[in-house]
Amino acid sequence: MRLVVVGAAGRMGRMLIKAVAETEGCTLVGAIERKGSPALGQDAGLLAGTGPLGVTVTDDPLPVFARADGVLDFTAPAATTAFAALAAQARIVHVIGTTGLAEADFAKLEAAARHARIIQSGNMSLGVNLLAALVRKAAAILGEDFDIEILEMHHRMKVDAPSGTALLLGEAAAEGRKVSLKERSVRSRDGHTGARNPGDIGFATLRGGTVVGEHSVIFAGAGERLELSHRAEDRALFARGAVKAALWGFDKKPGYYTMADVLGLDRL
């Protein structure tokens, strides 16, 4: 499968280049960065620390998408919606790991998925997607007597909050409870907030150091507490998940898919 990495010089971009180079059946055919990036003109393999791959980083996605089967995209919301339109034009697979997407961005991705095969997830790891299935189940069984709080910690450079994973886990909890996350989520508390409303789903965000990604979903009941947690120890995990998603999407029809589809977890 011929793959392009966009946001090639980013923390995830470099991991993705390495993962593509290390995966049998995949070839890197393009690496894209934004205009003005110091990475432009460099060999993508040297950028990622794999040794030369003969692919030069450019800022012009159009000709690169035209010769690709798929694009791996861990960038930023404005870039991702623009890349989705190009992936739709080229009728290719678009794997999206970018987080911090707003409702309007999701609407653009849904539109692009009429022609592209979009696989989007706030977390590309098997562990987190299994955790989401477990959270859905626990929320359905435990009911509103148990307060749900979602705690996450990431490195100091992360720009969006709550994390995409925290929101994915919140959606799973809301689905389990058959409520709308939008209506029940509490994303911050400060000052005299009053007592907790039964049925709320709370989020707490920590940022610092080099933490790759840690998430806990806490079910706090009367006299007992259940905690389901995941700790990512290496970003390579997400990159391998993204490549797996691209390979899965190769022979699928245009549409909007998630990692639960890729991993077969939607049936749990």
Ligand SMILES: NC(=O)C1=CN([C@@H]2O[C@H](COP(=O)(O)OP(=O)(O)OC[C@H]3O[C@@H](n4cnc5c(N)ncnc54)[C@H](OP(=O)(O)O)[C@@H]3O)[C@@H](O)[C@H]2O)C=CC1
């Ligand atoms: N779903 C998952 O499993 C995971 C998701 N993520 C998400 O992936 C995203 C990226 O994370 P991370 O790698 O740490 O962030 P970085 O900031 O290190 O990387 C993002 C890269 O994208 C580049 N970029 C931004 N806009 C464009 C554009 N228009 N064209 C080309 N390149 C562009 C940035 O360039 P510049 O620096 O010049 O802006 C940067 O090099 C975040 O949203 C993060 O939350 C991260 C890990 C796992």
Ligand SMILES: O=C(O)C1=N[C@H](C(=O)O)C[C@H](O)C1
């Ligand atoms: O920005 C990151 O680093 C990560 N982002 C994703 C998220 O927002 O959940 C996934 C992972 O936890 C790392």
